[in-house]
Amino acid sequence: MRAITQSKYGLDSLVLSDIPTPKLDSKQILVKVEAASVYAAVLHLVTADVSLVRLFAGFRRPRMRPGQSFAGTVVEVGREVKDLRVGDRVCGTAPGAFADLVVARAKRVAVLPDGVDFDEASTIPVSARTALQAVRKHGGVSAGQKVLIIGASGCVGSFAVQIAVALGAEVTGVCRGAKKSYVRSLGARQVVDYQSQSIKGKFDCIIDTSSSLSLRALRRLLVPSGRLVIVGAAANAGSSNLGRNLAAALLSVFVKESLKSFLQSDNNDDLPVLLEDLAKKRITPVIGKVFTLEQSAQAVEFFASGRAQGHVVVCPTS
Secondary structure (H helix, E strand, O other), rough: EEEEEHHHOOHHHOOEOOOOOOOOOEEEEEEEEEEEEEEEHHHHHHHHOOOHHHHHOOOOOOOOOOOEEEEEEEEOOOOOOOOOOOOOOOEEEEEOEEOOOEEEEHHHEEEEEOOOOHHHHHOHHHHHHHHHHHHHHHHHOOOOOOEEOOOOOOHHHHHHHHHHHHHEEEEEEEEEEHHHHHHHHHHEEEEEEEOOOOOOOOOEEEEOOOOOOHHHHOOOOEEEEEEEEOOOOOOOOOOOHHHHHHHHHHOOOOOOOOOEEEEEOOOOOOOHHHHHHHOOOOOOOOOOEEEEEEHHHHHHHHHHHHOOOEEEEEEEEE
């Protein structure tokens, strides 16, 4: 089968190779990949632009093939898999998704509802699930609240805007100026261009997916007892930003505001909920650009450039 491989970190190391079709264990499925999404973690794992990546992905060179969040069709199931069958349309997560075929744990996928296409579905398992956990679980967003979403045009931020709006919140999005109309189309009531405007007002919740603002600056934007949720650990290229995240956890013990950071967890209950929302158009991932498998390096590079308005997807069958 065809797959993207890499022998070292860096975009120039991505190569389209022929490799053996992987074997299944009893609890796995083999999926024909129709689409795989590109997002921040993919960039970090491919380039190791954040040095912390090397501690778990391989110090000298990556141990895993690129890609993780995918959608496709089941072509083989392990003998212990009971709820899935050949021909099912699914999405989920598994390493090495930039390939014709991917092996996934059955418990890490969900069946697509009718009417959901593969491109859109590939964006759900990581980006949408992270946004849902940020807004609902960690942010506690509810109707009538004022919510600030920093990085509102990004993979996670764009879903966070839509989810918060669906919950009845009044959303202010922060993005670069060229993407203001895109963020408004997602449902944000106000949009701030971080390149030329300052953020004003007080918010019940701040979802920060991409900024390097200090905790002091962020706390100034919160109402008393407001909530700050920092998504992930890599707001800036070259830095894990763990210092700010650890400081938030420590400071939260002594202040009225709730300050926390988190990494997405593979909650099996979230994926079906999000797919139902997708099927009913309560959330709509905008696909900004589609690349072929051969163009995987260009896809990651295009994502890294910040030019994309919407999600970047790799489609092996294109």
